[in-house]
Amino acid sequence: MTTIHDFAIYSSNQTGILNRITAVFSRINLNIDALSVCESAEPGVFRHSVQVRCDHPTANRLAQQLGRQIEVIRAEFRTAADSIQQEVALYKIASSSMLEQAVTEQVIHRHHARVLSMNSDYTVIEKTGSRAESQALYEDLAVVGVMEFVRSGPVSIGKPNATQGHPALATTADMSFHKQHATCEVEQ
Template sequence: MKEEFTLSIFSENHVGLLNQITNVFTRRNLNIESLTTSESAIAGIHKFTIVVFSTREEIEKVAKQIEKKIDVIKAFVLTADEIIHQEIALYKVPTKALLDGNQIEGLVRQYGARILEVTPEYTVIEKTGHKAETQELFEKMDKYGVVQFTRSGRIAITKSKAELLDNYLRKMELDRQNVN
């Protein structure tokens, strides 16, 4: 049975690595639901956060294939109960819609969103939350004429006390010392 998994992939930042990683999913006919990349807390290391629906067995194989890439340090497979995650959404609505009857302003308050910019032509609203929350707000605001809408990919941190990569690197160092 397919379920949602989040892969946290740590790597050096080299040109072409994103293409190599996405090719692993393409070859296995897996659709990437969300992909976000950024620097990690460790200098020189980047983090890819990828959301995919798959079976546990299949996603574990994907993680092992990704780890074979020369620039990849480690890939972790995580479930929803192992992470804390958010997305950010931006909504552009006509300022006139904001001023007419305050329905949009009420939605902004109700959903814990915030107004980022107001011009005579448009207003930009920001909402952070899970995909379902940002989508629900879009559907409610679209009745008043959303001009543009965009949502980021998932960003996630683990619920563990330490960064998984730190633990992995410490273990690798201990293993290396024990061999010598």
């Protein structure tokens, strides 16, 4: 069944590694819904967060193909249902609409957003939440006019034991030697 899968791919940092990683997805004509790359808690190790829609066997194969890349230390995935996701959205609106329409402030308050920056021309509002929440705020602000809008795409963290892989490995396929930490699930 096709569902959203979050991949967390840890790699050393070398020119071109992002291309190698994205090529694993594009090779089978998968469109990447969201992508973010940043240094992980371990200095020098980068985390590539990739969100794609695929079925479970495909996700397994992708994890294995990702693991084959020399610079990839670990590749793991989980479904969106097994992860906690957040994204950041920024909205730029005219400061006049803040000053002249009290309703704007109420909207910000109601959405648990906050004012990040303000000057005489424009005000930047920040909202952290799900895609639906940031979209809802956008729609409410659109009434007074949004000058610019940007969203980070989701970052996610797994619910306990949600990451695919380890438990099944020892019994059927000896995958625990795949790099330092195996992450390819074996279907039972």
